[in-house]
Amino acid sequence: MxxxxxxxxxxxxxxxxxxxxxxxxxxxxxxxxxxxxxSPVELLLAAIAGCTAIDVDFITSKRSEPERFSVTMTASKVRDSQGNRLEDLQVEFDLAFPEGEAGTAAREILPSAVQRSHERLCTVSRTVELGTPVDVRLR
Structure with a gap:
């Protein structure tokens, strides 16, 4: 492979x-x-939040270890004529870095890290947002 x-x-x-x-x-x-x-839906939410959390962690922790690093992923399930799906997907970061030069550097890079993950790095959320087709087959 x-x-x-x-x-x-x-x-x-x-x-x-x-x-x-x-x-x-x-x-x-x-x-x-x-x-x-x-559930599979919870796994999808965890995958999106986890993917972007990893990106942000790797970028910010090069500067400083966080004192707090928590990510919450929410969505609303909709059932309508288009079928079941999620809407209003939101990833929320709650991070804290220590005082001092290293913590300041991590805080300063944080908005860029979140944006880079969302717009380019996170394979999971990029796949969802781009609407990649899923091919389902029987063997």
């Missing part, structure tokens, strides 16, 4: 409960949102 290819496999564990497995052997259980496991 080339460097650009990505892949996960999904296995059914029982009705409404599944496990995703990546090529590195990582495993993630998810289901129908009836239990504590994440």
């Amino acid at each position: 080339d460097d650009s290819a990505r892949r996960v496999e999904i296995e059914r564990l029982e009705k409404g409960l599944y496990e995703a497995v990546n090529l590195r052997g990582g495993r993630l259980r998810f289901g129908t949102a009836e239990g504590a496991d994440f």
